[in-house]
Amino acid sequence: MAEIELPAGIMPDYRQQLPKFLKDYAGRWIGHAEVRPGVLKHWADDGQTCYTVRILLPPNGLLSAATVRRLAGWIRKYALTGRRTCRQSFELVGVAPDKIEELIAEVKASGLVVGGTGATWHQIKCCTSFVHCQNAAIDAPSIAKVLSDMLLALEEQKFPAPLKISVGGCPNQCGGGTDADIGITGVFRDPPQVDEEKLLAANEDIGLLISWCPTAAIRPKPLPEGMAVEINPARCVRCSSCAQVAPGGVSMGRERGAALSVGGQGGNSRGGPQMGAVIFPFLPAEPPDYALLKERVHSIIAYWLHEARPGEKIGSLAKRLGWGRFLAGVGVEDIESLIDDYYPARTVRRNLHFKF
């Protein structure tokens, strides 16, 4: 048998992407500041500086070869190297200070946006959804696009604190959601449906189908033709794992929408990492306008801008005011649906410290 050519086994070396200047100054930077929206300045122990210009990219980091070449061209003309951020924006690093104005003008003229630094809205992070994924309940990129349009149109771009919005198209949250000040997650309302005939014909891994269900809602169902399963809708939490294991016979229902959470944040500054709190468990998400979703996000931001103290993120605001007042302020009426049936200890109070 011919020897197969196996993978090359290369972990890319990031040093190849760095100019000598950044390698020389590695570890010597002692401070940084936002000098204007989208522009960061780092300074070193000897007074040397490094300017970074952050560019907000189209949703989901989906780029045409032409746009990628444009980014490369800007690096060649104005900067030393580039980097993708974990929020799907792009940074030009080592921009000559006297070229910043010209660069920003050129970026704007191309239709891209300079921004997403400091106390304003950052690039909306999202997953790929209907562009290239089968799991999505809703389409995250178009939601990110519509919300970004809305945010860009706001007259006031200076916020009390950074605002990060993440949109994940399904409960698997590849695009994030729970990590963000405002998180949007695609959810399925109906329990998954089993098509017994298709399931048997598809020859799926029934053992895994049963064992992966986190709530033991799936049980084997012996039929004369073979082994099928039945799903107990009362136990099912709509995580969609079963549809992933056995797409040939299990499918998620047609009724899909968005769960909206607030107050998530990563990082350990202040209170430490905090997962988002779901305040609207199910909102219709109709493309391409997403009218209701947009309205909800807008009212949360408006309330935050109005109530927050300087530096206060949405989660900190809710904590200071008390969730009761915060929920009333952003128009949440259905409190019952916010109780965690699954893990009561996480959300139901066990002391008598009330705010009325």
Next chain:
Amino acid sequence: MALALNFTGQLGVKGMTPEARQKILAKAKEQGLVLTPDHWHLLEISYNYYTRHRTICTLRMLIKLSGLEKKQIYRLFPGNPIGEISRLTGLPMPKEC
């Protein structure tokens, strides 16, 4: 001869039926594969594991039960070993993302 290799295994289940072997041989022939004793060893383990547990044998379990190293298995069934084994045995295909 490859067919003579009879896996009795740690699982204590009966090996493949001659019919199952013939089917596998036919599929292998279709795909132009020559099955060595090592191939049969892995096919039998996987087949018997499924018979007993009703779920496909993971690569980890295959390594443990066969005594072969991971890369050896990747050489015997290149690309996606679990999938390639299922394609021959007719067991459920793994779903990846």
Next chain:
Amino acid sequence: MKAEWQELPLCRQLMQGLYPSHVAELSQTRYPLQMYEEGLKKGVSAYDYGGYISIPEIPSGAGVRTSRRPDILPESPYLRVLGPAGGWLSADTLERLADCAEKYGNGLIHLANGGTIELYAAREKLVPLVRELNSFGLDVGSTGDDLRCLTSCCGPARCDLALVDAPALATYLGQRFIDDQQYPGFPQKCKSAVAGCPNDCIRAMMQKDHSFIGVFRDLPVINNEEFKSWLAEGGDPERLVNGCPEKALKWDGHELFLDGDTCVRCMFCINNCPAIRPGRERGVAWVVGGKYGHRGPQGPMVGYVLVPFIPLTGEEGFVYLGDIFAAFLELWSEHGRRKERIGDFVARFGPRRILRALGLKAEPQILLWPKNNAFANKQGRRGGEGNGGN
């Protein structure tokens, strides 16, 4: 001739608006926009559950989506390129990726969330595409139940807060565990990252199954001379003192003091005042189990801190961290259930058993508080610690 998007009402609408449009990008490539339009119109993706792909030369890194509209697009194979740590991408690399995307693929380059770069090309083009990527130092992986692409923050090359060389550590781990990235064989995927400081800009503690986070053990250092110039430039001492979550800072109108017994080293003051710098005694915290996904009994979760501080001064310390990672991956592979993410595994198996199995000491800093019950601790099925059954 009209462009494709002009015939597609939903795509057309998404081309408009102030913000750059993903549809505009797609329309400049050979991506079939009809597939996207179809998804938007029906509310169900036109792509179907992952089809089967097995390419001998690419055990991990290639995948395929099947199609619900084969008349538009029969299937969509893709390649996941391991991204350089820190997200660093030079002009050269970007241009070569653009060339590759056009020469072999549909012209689309996707900076995907996991830190990979996805390219879309027909099955028969994938191996030549990988070979060309190899020629400029890139490779593929990150599909299936494997170690996913190692990522990190930008690190000390550009950041003043990096306590450890995050991209260097991520690259070391990536190279050491390259076989685990390129030959799937775990119970489930394992996402891993290195963050340079507790700010964890890359959200490793939440998004990643396994992470090392740069930390310092001594106290933040206040330079009162610099603090005075910060005040002179309009710095607000009240906001700084009030913002400290532990109220560890005191400002007497002249000098700033830190109560070292109260400080939790959270970075708040350091982030908000350039006169305060991280301490010098640096290392990493070891965190496992983070995930955004709602799969598995624990749902989305922040990872557990299993070791608060492992000293790390330079690259010589990387080997020990790699040893811990290797031992942990082995333990999870041995005891993890099929499709069990690490967060669910830790919750089920027990953090204490994991520490014992790896020979690590339980440090008091990992406790929020001691347990509130007197139940006996979890043991293996045969009574063993960290070995035996589940």
